[in-house]
Amino acid sequence: MNSLDGVGVLGVGTSLFDRQPEATASALVWTAVDEALRDAEVSHVDAAYVGSVFGEMGVAQRALHPFGIHDVPVIRVENACASGTTAFHEAVHAVASGRYDTVLVVGVEHMTSRFTGPIPLEQRDPHGRAGLYLPSLYALAASRYLAERDVPADRLALVAVKNHANALLNDRTRPRGKVTLDDVLTSRMISDPLTVLQCAPVTDGAAAVVVGRYRPGRRDVRVRASALASGGPWDVGADLPWGQRLVGDVARLAYDQAGVEPADLDVVECHDAFTIGEVLVTESLGLAAYGEGMRLIEDGVTSLDGSIPVNPSGGLLGRGHPLGATGVAQLAEVIWQLRGDAGPRQVEDRRLGLVETMGGGVANLDGNACVVVVLEGASS
């Protein structure tokens, strides 16, 4: 693996994250890229990677040519929910290897023009043939987790309360307002035990970051690690619920690359597409032992004022989940946090941050892809 010494994030930007049926993907990208290029103070990029799952053919080129970003490689990548962080991963390693100096990373998804409800699973998967939707996969994991770990079902809802509260402090989204435990538990059931307020909402959005050579004395954030792997075979008899092994393996790769351990982290954005997701992922990241993830929530460890805030942005539950945009929006949040730019949701310690994105969708694999990124702020 290439050394990432000297690779930095030079600038970030996002559109609003909300239902924006009246906007086009290109309009959302315009807002995000314009902000990122100004923030980075760069006027030229050598290439662009664009993460988008459902974008039509040409979505990348269409969105970028108004910036004069053409006659260079512009490549769309897709890795389910991890598409945006996959784009970032490719950009980071392209800069690390000396292939490019400056690379634009974009994530975009215009969900409201494609979906009105949950995403169905492929008919080729056994779960898909059984009529299940993507939320059902997480609901199965949740049911198993709650039963095996002896956790009352209403405890999971605390994840949604925390993340919706964080979203209230995030002006890049239009939060639902104050969300109580009772609100979460009595909201519409999607797939037992997951109520609608425990599921990331259908949202449109775009986000962008500029990756390049770290510039000392600027507000750049160092990239300490970026690891990516696709999942291996998984079946219902596996020791851990769906996805946990993959996230754990990729996190280990990232920690080793960065030379850090979970206890060193100051802030985390992770894949809480459903409440159970944050519990499983925080365990896989090593923030708690397996089976102990709920305690992070119950004890306030991962709250905004806890020792390791998780999803200060509101996460996918609070900010929404435009698939291709999500990973880049997670990066943007951690970068703002590490720079001290996070305003009312600023965390206190801000040396090391982590982003984790889990791309699912194939039920017989332990996830399509997982990306884990470790970033280091200039204050260190």
Place this chain on the structure above:
Amino acid sequence: MNSLDGVGVLGVGTSLFDRQPEATASALVWTAVDEALRDAEVSHVDAAYVGSVFGEMGVAQRALHPFGIHDVPVIRVENACASGTTAFHEAVHAVASGRYDTVLVVGVEHMTSRFTGPIPLEQRDPHGRAGLYLPSLYALAASRYLAERDVPADRLALVAVKNHANALLNDRTRPRGKVTLDDVLTSRMISDPLTVLQCAPVTDGAAAVVVGRYRPGRRDVRVRASALASGGPWDVGADLPWGQRLVGDVARLAYDQAGVEPADLDVVECHDAFTIGEVLVTESLGLAAYGEGMRLIEDGVTSLDGSIPVNPSGGLLGRGHPLGATGVAQLAEVIWQLRGDAGPRQVEDRRLGLVETMGGGVANLDGNACVVVVLEGASS
């Protein structure tokens, strides 16, 4: 740009290219990847790039995990018709930079489950709003070319006669049988002047190549150049028809990287999605002066026994055009030719080969992406 010294193609494979509605994308990939891995005599790859335009979320991981290709990065890329060659381009530069030793490249498209007829243009493009389809873009270019270059409309059909004749010698496709000039001209009109036999048919297929470190003494083919760029703005008042400037610019990058000139080439596979495509592209590649491309066909220069055979496989017209698979199938053909494995369609001189793929679909850009690859056989 990284030096490509020491980068080779170690093995290739393809499925049948035909309408195969009964097959799944994964089944087609299985056939292609199994052949490529055996051909390369490798049992491990460090990563995989999968080119697919319309593949569902997870198509890449789903297709590869039966080979044990998981727990490594598996990334789907999309660049319209150039998706397969984009995947190859990323693999080549990843090996060149030392990031990976061995990378699998796959192209796949199951077209018959998505399309029954021509692909519509996006409503966001002016051409799309006018109700035009992708063939219409090429038809507009053809009409303009024929008028400006004073070429009788029936001459274009000769491209189809040549390529369908080549396909008769290709056992990786099920050709239509002998196709005469009269057959082409009297076949159903799709978009004037392009009749159906001048349009690449809806086809399902997959292809794979293994990229790695060139192994002297083996049958490996050297990668001398791989260039990629997205198109800049284009309008109907441009000097050259749609796409020609982009192809010319990318070809120049590739020639410079390889240190060769068009006259050095022995065999070419290029993007003849429509008859006019081959004429425009061969000019942009420098095989003929602008406006002189028809002469290559009329004089037999690009015939199988000509001085620079173009599309010996039958091309997209004869072999079909499963979008994501096309570029990788073009690579497979040139590699077979350079290795002397092309059987009844083997070209005589086989030192240097070129692959060009043009990805279109955005009418106000000079193409979404173009990739040009230069390969060198061991016989040199």
